Amino acid sequence: EVQLAEAGGGLVQPGGSLRLSCAYSGSTLEVHAIAWFRQVPGKEREGVSCINRSDGSTYYANFLKGRFTISRDGAKNTVYLQMSSLRPEDTAVYYCAADPELYCDGNELNVLDFRSWGQGTQVTVSS
DSSP states (O other): OEEEEEEOOEEEOTTOOEEEEEEEEESGGGOOEEEEEEEOTTSOOEEEEEEETTTOOEEEOGGGTTOEEEEEEGGGTEEEEEEOSOOGGGOEEEEEEEESSOOOOSSOOOGGGOOEEOOOEEEEEOO
16 A cells, blocks of 8 residues: 655745655555646646656646646655746645556546545645
8 A cells, every 4th residue: 555645735926836745655666657636626636747657757737838847756755746837727736646557658647547645735826
């Protein structure tokens, strides 16, 4: 079993930056693809970005337009999401998810493909 713990959310002004972290523990061999999703009340959870543990390759949702960067630190079993040029529409609860078999290859992220989830961290972009 894998445990995921997000951190780093908070309140930031439009145009600002935040870095989220996702620390994974437990059966880390069961972690291959690690992704970030986000959700606002009344809407479906949407995929933001994903990184493959095997080769470090990444995927980003088209709507990000280069504003976010996903990275990993294998020694710390942690994945990061650096968010820049934040907009009010980025306000959401951000979730970390992991799966032992999935390879993120450019297809849109699907919540059903991920076996393990964190509790989420709130990001609010507001002046």
